[in-house]
Amino acid sequence: MKHELIIVLDFGGQYNQLIARRVREVNVYAEVLSYETPIEEIIARNPKGIIFTGGPSVVFEENAPLIDKAIFDAGIPILGICYGSQLMGYLLGGSVARADSREYGKTDLTVDKSDPLFEGVDVSSVAWMSHTYYVSSPPSDFRITASTDTCPVAGMSNESKKLYAVQFHPEVNHTPEGTKMLKNFLVNICGCSQDWIMSDFAKDQIKLLKEKIGDKKVLCALSGGVDSSVAAMLIHKAVGKQLTCIFVDHGLLRKDEGDDVEKVFGEEFDMNLIRVNCEKQFLNKLAGVSDPETKRKIIGEEFIRVFEAEAKKIGVVDFLVQGTIYPDVIESGTKDAAVIKSHHNVGGLPEHVDFKEIIEPLRDLFKDEVRNVGRAVGIPEFLVSRQPFPGPGLAIRVIGDITKEKLDILREADYIFREEVKAAGISKGLGQYFAVLTNLKSVGVMGDERTYDYTVALRSVDTSDFMTADWSRIPHEILAKVSNRIVNEVNHVNRICYDITSKPPATIEWE
Numbered sequence: 451m452k453h454e455l456i457i458v459l460d461f462g463g464q465y466n467q468l469i470a471r472r473v474r475e476v477n478v479y480a481e482v483l484s485y486e487t488p489i490e491e492i493i494a495r496n497p498k499g500i501i502f503t504g505g506p507s508v509v510f511e512e513n514a515p516l517i518d519k520a521i522f523d524a525g526i527p528i529l530g531i532c533y534g535s536q537l538m539g540y541l542l543g544g545s546v547a548r549a550d551s552r553e554y555g556k557t558d559l560t561v562d563k564s565d566p567l568f569e570g571v572d573v574s575s576v577a578w579m580s581h582t583y584y585v586s587s588p589p590s591d592f593r594i595t596a597s598t599d600t601c602p603v604a605g606m607s608n609e610s611k612k613l614y615a616v617q618f619h620p621e622v623n624h625t626p627e628g629t630k631m632l633k634n635f636l637v638n639i640c641g642c643s644q645d646w647i648m649s650d651f652a653k654d655q656i657k658l659l660k661e662k663i664g665d666k667k668v669l670c671a672l673s674g675g676v677d678s679s680v681a682a683m684l685i686h687k688a689v690g691k692q693l694t695c696i697f698v699d700h701g702l703l704r705k706d707e708g709d710d711v712e713k714v715f716g717e718e719f720d721m722n723l724i725r726v727n728c729e730k731q732f733l734n735k736l737a738g739v740s741d742p743e744t745k746r747k748i749i750g751e752e753f754i755r756v757f758e759a760e761a762k763k764i765g766v767v768d769f770l771v772q773g774t775i776y777p778d779v780i781e782s783g784t785k786d787a788a789v790i791k792s793h794h795n796v797g798g799l800p801e802h803v804d805f806k807e808i809i810e811p812l813r814d815l816f817k818d819e820v821r822n823v824g825r826a827v828g829i830p831e832f833l834v835s836r837q838p839f840p841g842p843g844l845a846i847r848v849i850g851d852i853t854k855e856k857l858d859i860l861r862e863a864d865y866i867f868r869e870e871v872k873a874a875g876i877s878k879g880l881g882q883y884f885a886v887l888t889n890l891k892s893v894g895v896m897g898d899e900r901t902y903d904y905t906v907a908l909r910s911v912d913t914s915d916f917m918t919a920d921w922s923r924i925p926h927e928i929l930a931k932v933s934n935r936i937v938n939e940v941n942h943v944n945r946i947c948y949d950i951t952s953k954p955p956a957t958i959e960w961e
């Protein structure tokens with residue numbers, strides 16, 4: 451059960467969890483720890499290697515996050531990335547300066563293949579850069595191992611001390627040779643034996659959950675979606691009947707969804723499941739509210755109140771389990787990352803919650819990793835590969851204020867879109883696809899009569915991690931059919947648009 455460990459030391463960068471994920475992809479277990487973790491604690495964990503992340507700070511400015519220099523003498527291989535590289539350079543006696551021209555985006559890179567980090571890597575390739583400062587001269591016992599036109603020390607190393615640094619980001623997809631470099635660090639330099647697989651994550655979590663929960667009772671917020679199904683399965687395997695799943699039908703679900711979830715979970719799994727119908731409660735609270743963040747907060751709070759009420763009926767329940775995953779956490783904002791939108795289960799949580807603890811076993815994972823855990827614990831493929839559906843449901847797909855009438859219009863339009871995508875056999879390739887009821891009315895003509903009705907937007911994206919996404923190139927004939935059916939079959943819709951923006955700059959959902 452004990453795995454070789456890589457510690458990703460967090461200096462506030464945007465891609466920290468992505469680094470951990472890339473390491474896990476090479477079958478090495480990684481954990482992200484704050485840079486403030488005492489170095490005795492880091493060493494006591496006996497890591498095979500440490501990766502310093504990027505970060506927004508400037509090493510020589512006041513309050514910049516630093517680390518005790520003793521870490522470099524612990525005999526543990528270290529890879530510094532971006533800010534991490536500057537930190538290594540600065541602390542070991544090199545110099546760091548503001549670059550003459552800052553580099554942002556794809557940059558041509560030249561590497562010295564004789565460096566163990568770049569073994570088997572093309573001498574000339576492209577790297578993703580995002581920096582204003584750089585190492586202007588490396589520490590005296592380092593040599594330069596990579597450069598770009600404007601960055602003299604894009605890579606440096608001290609092979610005998612096993613210290614390596616790069617100014618660019620090997621962890622992002624835009625650095626095509628990045629994975630090879632990380633693998634070189636992990637396998638060749640740290641000597642990792644690649645002993646970690648996703649099914650181990652499931653096993654480890656089940657064991658941890660068993661210890662944590664003991665003989666206490668647990669509620670799991672189950673939506674029927676991928677994340678909460680996987681979370682529920684882990685808990686179920688850990689504590690069996692001590693678990694009760696609560697499925698909230700808040701009136702913001704898709705057509706037939708409530709019945710489908712009840713049916714699937716009633717039939718597929720031997721779990722205690724309670725369906726709570728509370729459409730009125732949610733719609734009353736949401737009446738007249740049009741601000742997206744306010745909607746999310748109201749929904750987050752109501753969810754919890756429903757769970758608390760159900761817990762009271764069952765008796766003492768100590769734990770609430772949610773299927774929170776990493777993108778939910780990062781977009782809701784952290785100490786260092788900006789709030790993009792408050793996911794109802796994170797940023798939308800009320801301050802006071804009746805439960806002793808909220809358990810989120812999937813909090814560090816990306817969607818595709820969660821799917822793999824699901825497969826490892828035997829959840830059927832049709833459930834594991836489903837498209838996600840956000841907890842606040844259609845409330846964030848009806849733009850502006852919400853009414854039952856608008857929700858019903860959207861439900862029908864969305865159903866037609868999903869049905870046609872399925873019929874065309876293209877659903878597997880699409881990350882997420884749905885309809886949005888815009889708050890816009892426009893003029894049309896139907897049966898020689900003037901209409902003044904709603905515009906429905908269709909949204910479909912290709913993505914695997916849901917952090918970035920591109921709009922799907924759905925064939926025009928399919929879109930034509932969907933458009934035709936919606937305006938013909940759904941009352942009060944007279945215009946259909948297709949959303950052709952990627953994420954960023956847009957997000958997947960409209961609110």
Ligand SMILES: Nc1ncnc2c1ncn2[C@@H]1O[C@H](COP(=O)(O)OP(=O)(O)OP(=O)(O)O)[C@@H](O)[C@H]1O
Binds near residue numbers: 696842
């Ligand atoms: N209708 C619901 N009833 C109970 N819990 C819910 C409901 N909707 C969402 N949740 C809780 O909020 C969490 C986050 O929702 P989210 O939609 O991100 O995940 P999911 O529904 O489990 O998976 P997916 O992303 O595939 O839809 C869920 O994992 C679940 O714990």
Ligand SMILES: O=c1[nH]c(=O)c2[nH+]cn([C@@H]3O[C@H](COP(=O)(O)O)[C@@H](O)[C@H]3O)c2[nH]1
Binds near residue numbers: 958
């Ligand atoms: O459970 C959820 N609660 C929320 O509040 C929430 N907001 C967005 N999403 C889902 O997250 C993914 C990324 O969405 P965005 O690009 O719109 O931020 C997409 O899959 C969205 O559907 C949510 N899921």
Ligand SMILES: NC(=O)CC[C@H](N)C(=O)O
Binds near residue numbers: 581
């Ligand atoms: N992405 C980063 O780590 C940036 C490091 C540093 N803040 C710079 O601007 O150079």
Ligand SMILES: [Mg+2]
Binds near residue numbers: 675838839840841
């Ligand atoms: Mg969902």
